[in-house]
Amino acid sequence: MVxxxxxxxxxxxxxxxxxxxxxxxxxxxxxxGLIGPDGAGKSSIFRILTTLLLPDSGGATVAGYDVVKDYRxxxxxxxxxxxxFSLYPDLSIEENLHFFATVFNTTVAxxxxxxxxxxxxxxxxxxxxxxxxxxxxKQKLALCCxxxxxxxxxFLDEPTTGVDPVSRKEFWEMLKRLKQQGITxxxxxxxxxxxxxxxxxxxxxxxxxxxxxxxxxxVTAYPSxxxxxxxxxxxxxxxVLATHQPPFNSYLFGEYIHVDMPGxxxxxxxxxxxxxxxxxxxxxxxxxxxxxxIEDCFIKLLTT
Amino acid sequence: xxxxxxxxxxxxxxxxxGDFTAVDAISFEVYKGEIFGxxxxxxxxxxxxxxxxxxxxxxxxxxARIAGFDVYRQTEQxxxxxxxxxxxxxxxxxxxxxxxIRFFGGIYGLSNQQLKLxxxxxxxxxxxxxxxxxxxxxxxxxxxxxxxxxxxxxxxxxxxFLDEPTGGVDPVTRRQFWALIYEAASNGITVxxxxxxxxxxxxxxxxxxMVDGRIAALGTPKELKIQLNESxxxxxxxxxxxxxxxxx
Numbered sequence: 113m114v115x116x117x118x119x120x121x122x123x124x125x126x127x128x129x130x131x132x133x134x135x136x137x138x139x140x141x142x143x144x145g146l147i148g149p150d151g152a153g154k155s156s157i158f159r160i161l162t163t164l165l166l167p168d169s170g171g172a173t174v175a176g177y178d179v180v181k182d183y184r185x186x187x188x189x190x191x192x193x194x195x196x197f198s199l200y201p202d203l204s205i206e207e208n209l210h211f212f213a214t215v216f217n218t219t220v221a222x223x224x225x226x227x228x229x230x231x232x233x234x235x236x237x238x239x240x241x242x243x244x245x246x247x248x249x250k251q252k253l254a255l256c257c258x259x260x261x262x263x264x265x266x267f268l269d270e271p272t273t274g275v276d277p278v279s280r281k282e283f284w285e286m287l288k289r290l291k292q293q294g295i296t297x298x299x300x301x302x303x304x305x306x307x308x309x310x311x312x313x314x315x316x317x318x319x320x321x322x323x324x325x326x327x328x329x330x331v332t333a334y335p336s337x338x339x340x341x342x343x344x345x346x347x348x349x350x351x352v353l354a355t356h357q358p359p360f361n362s363y364l365f366g367e368y369i370h371v372d373m374p375g376x377x378x379x380x381x382x383x384x385x386x387x388x389x390x391x392x393x394x395x396x397x398x399x400x401x402x403x404x405x406i407e408d409c410f411i412k413l414l415t416t
Numbered sequence: 417x418x419x420x421x422x423x424x425x426x427x428x429x430x431x432x433x434g435d436f437t438a439v440d441a442i443s444f445e446v447y448k449g450e451i452f453g454x455x456x457x458x459x460x461x462x463x464x465x466x467x468x469x470x471x472x473x474x475x476x477x478x479x480a481r482i483a484g485f486d487v488y489r490q491t492e493q494x495x496x497x498x499x500x501x502x503x504x505x506x507x508x509x510x511x512x513x514x515x516x517i518r519f520f521g522g523i524y525g526l527s528n529q530q531l532k533l534x535x536x537x538x539x540x541x542x543x544x545x546x547x548x549x550x551x552x553x554x555x556x557x558x559x560x561x562x563x564x565x566x567x568x569x570x571x572x573x574x575x576x577f578l579d580e581p582t583g584g585v586d587p588v589t590r591r592q593f594w595a596l597i598y599e600a601a602s603n604g605i606t607v608x609x610x611x612x613x614x615x616x617x618x619x620x621x622x623x624x625x626m627v628d629g630r631i632a633a634l635g636t637p638k639e640l641k642i643q644l645n646e647s648x649x650x651x652x653x654x655x656x657x658x659x660x661x662x663x664x
Contacts, residue, residue, distance in 0.1 A: 128554075149586035150557045247458050274503070274583055276457040276612055277650060278657045302584040303613075317586065347598065363591055366615035366649070367637060407587050414588050 113265055113296040114138035114161065119170035121156050130156040132319035133170070138265075138298055138312075143291045145310035146300040147406065153319040154300040155195055158269045161298070162192045175264045188216065191263030193254050195270040201243025205234055205253055208242050209260060216261030226293065227256040230286055248279050255286070259295075266290065268299040272306065284309045304407035315410055322413040327406055334404040334412065339381055340368035343389055344396035352392040360385075363411060370408060421448045423574050423606045424469065428478035429487075431464050438464040440629035441478060446575075446622075451597060451607045453617050456626030457657040462610055463579070465626070469608070470577055471495050483574035496525055499568035499605075502579035506564030509553030513544055516552055517567055524571035538566055558589030562596060569600055576600065578609040582616065594619050614649040625656050632656045 114137060121131040131153045138144040146154045159165035161174055163183035171178065177185045199208045209231075213220045224231075234252050237245070242253060251271060258266060268287075272280045284306060291297060299310070307313045308327045315322040315330070323330055341362070343349050349369055353362040361372040373381035378401050385399045404412075424446035431439040439461045446452045456462045467473040469482055471491030480487040483497040507516045517535040526534065539548050542562060552560060561581060569576050578597075582590045594616065601607050609620065617623050617637060624634040633640050633656055637649055646652045 149589070150584035152586075270584075274458075274580065274612070276460075276657065277614060277653055278457050278660075280612075281654070302586075304587060363588075364594065364619065366618040411587050414586065 113140045113142070114144075114172070114174050114298060116157070116161070116172045117170055119157070119160060119167040119172055121153075121160065121165065121167050129319050131160070131167070134316075134319070134321055135170075136314050136321065136324055138296060140296055141291065141294055142311045143287060143297045143299070143309070145307055145313040146298070146316055147302075147304060147307045147313050147410070148300075148316035149302050151318075152316045154316060155269055156319075158192070158194075158267050158298075158300065162190060162267055163187055188261075189264045191258035191261070191266040193258045193266075193268045193271055195273065197250050197254065199242045199250070199254055199257060202241055204239050204241055205245070206238040208253060209256055212257040213260045218261050220260060223260055223262045226259050226262060226290070226295075229289060230259075231256050248275065251275065251279075251283070259290070263295065265296045265298065268297065270300050270302065272301055272303060280306065304405065304410055307406040313406070315406075315413060317410075317414060323409075330406060330409050331404050334409055336372040336374040337376065337378070337381060338402050338404050338408060339371045339373055339385060340365070340398075340400050340402040341371050341385055341389070342368050342396070342398040343394040345394060348392070348394060349389065352389060352394070356388060361415075365408070368402075370402070422446065422481075423448050423483055424452075424480070424608065426469070426478070426480040429465065429468060429475055429480050430477045431461075431468060431473065432476040437629055439468070439475075442626075442629075442631050443478075444624060444631060444634060446606055446608060448574075448606055449601050449604045450622065451601050451609065451620045453620030453623035454608060454610045454626070455617060455623055455653065456610075457660055460626040460657070460660065461629040462626055466577060466579065466608075466610070470498060470500060497574045499524070499571070499573040499576035500579075501564045501568040501576070501581055503561075503581060503583040504579075507552045507560060507567065510551055512549050512551055513539065513555070513563065514548045516563070517570065520567045521570050524573075526571055534570055538570065542566060558585050558592070561585055561589070562593055565593065565596055565600075569605055573605065575606040575608055578607065580610055580612065582611065582613065590616075614653060617649040617653075625653060627656055627660050 116134060116136050118133050118135050119131055120133055122129050134157060148154055160167050161172055161179060163179050163186050174186050175189055179186060203211060209220055230252050234249050272283055287297060312326050314324045341349060353360040353371060362369050371385060382399045386397055389397045422445040427443045428441040429439060430441050442465060454462055468475050468487055469480060471487060471494035475487060482494045485493040511519060514535060517538060518531055521531045539545055547555060565581060582593050597607055622636050624631045640652050644652050644655050646655060
């Protein structure tokens with residue numbers, strides 16, 4: 113449904129490399145995630161695929177159309193929710209929705225089934241101007257407007273940035289239901305924990321793709337057994353692990369510190385770590401094997 | 417951390433907009449050198465509460481003292497004794513690193529001589545010498561955020577308010593950012609921070625979770641997990657925020 117072949121994009125006469133030789137493809141009906149921090153090149157890729165930006169080199173097709181030659185067909189067939197709120201602030205909820213339906217030669221009634229789940233949540237406020245809505249309501253309206261012409265592919269650029277964990281969970285539930293209706297979705301996010309909700313993800317940083325795979329496969333490919341360590345004095349644990357000779361590869365992870373222990377069985381690794389911490393005089397020591405998360409994998413890819 | 421020295425003391429702090437109560441009689445204390453996580457869903461009232469604590473918005477009722485100053489009558493003193501940084505507003509992109517440091521340091525009331533000493537020291541400490549004369553807009557986001565944080569505490573405030581400082585930052589830089597927070601706290605600066613990353617809630621000494629304008633829970637991360645019988649902060653947050661009325 114989406115084919116990206118070696119696209120690159122620079123800004124400021126080549127000084128800023130935003131997208132660096134990126135290739136990937138998205139199957140029909142797939143929920144595909146671009147996972148990476150701000151500045152990784154996610155938005156530039158979205159803008160190229162929605163024909164709003166020309167790549168310096170390489171090419172891409174969306175629903176079989178070329179992003180440069182066939183921009184008209186792409187514009188009428190895809191849905192795009194940009195990272196920045198881009199609806200009309202001085203039109204009401206229902207006026208915005210009606211406007212976008214009309215621009216795409218359709219009516220709200222015709223595709224209402226696609227947005228119903230989401231629209232009913234903001235319908236009580238339908239006379240309110242879009243500019244006066246809260247963040248979460250703006251996000252829902254923008255999604256409705258991007259869906260109202262029944263797009264073949266839905267491009268969502270950081271729809272959950274700055275959104276609290278509960279609303280984020282609800283948003284991903286909505287995407288799951290859209291996927292069940294057969295819509296192909298390409299979505300980007302800086303939140304690593306959202307990666308597992310995608311069928312496949314591309315981890316991206318500095319304009320380059322680090323890895324493309326189903327989330328489970330990325331986790332399985334983590335190169336070393338990983339342990340979660342804890343003791344009463346956590347700042348000291350960090351210090352002890354970092355200054356040990358040779359130093360452990362370790363970093364804070366919520367209430368624990370994650371430590372790589374390559375080439376060791378569970379029993380030996382737990383013993384070694386417990387000894388090191390006990391010898392440093394720490395108490396309340398806990399050492400347990402853990403399954404890496406996407407965030408662990410991302411950190412690994414960034415630091416090796 | 418000295419537990420008997422509250423640098424933030426709020427009692428029944430309330431803000432109403434017409435018939436809507438955005439912040440509903442919240443009471444809490446934050447102590448010197450503490451890292452206090454201020455969590456809540458979007459629309460729970462965090463920003464409104466924070467604006468009152470920074471002296472930017474007059475409460476409808478209740479009291480609060482920030483670094484010993486009253487939020488009704490001494491807002492100018494409050495502003496001089498706090499630092500502020502957010503994801504959305506940090507530095508001027510079209511000023512250089514050095515110009516930004518001088519500009520914000522000046523606003524925070526540092527003399528030219530102090531500014532000279534402190535800006536050189538800061539640039540050296542962050543290893544930004546090669547970038548000192550570059551526009552901030554050219555720096556990667558992670559660097560910008562680390563610089564913005566350092567600038568917000570250049571005048572050695574009693575408290576620094578951080579509003580989602582790590583949003584969108586990569587996981588490695590996010591951890592480096594927290595190392596800077598720990599360093600500031602160990603130097604006695606109180607850190608008041610909001611975040612949507614639940615792993616970061618674990619890095620705070622204590623956290624509060626706002627729901628519908630009220631503080632629904634307050635304690636150490638460990639206490640809250642025990643209290644709500646959850647194994648993770650994610651679970652704690654979800655359990656409390658799920659039932660919110662003022663949800664957007």
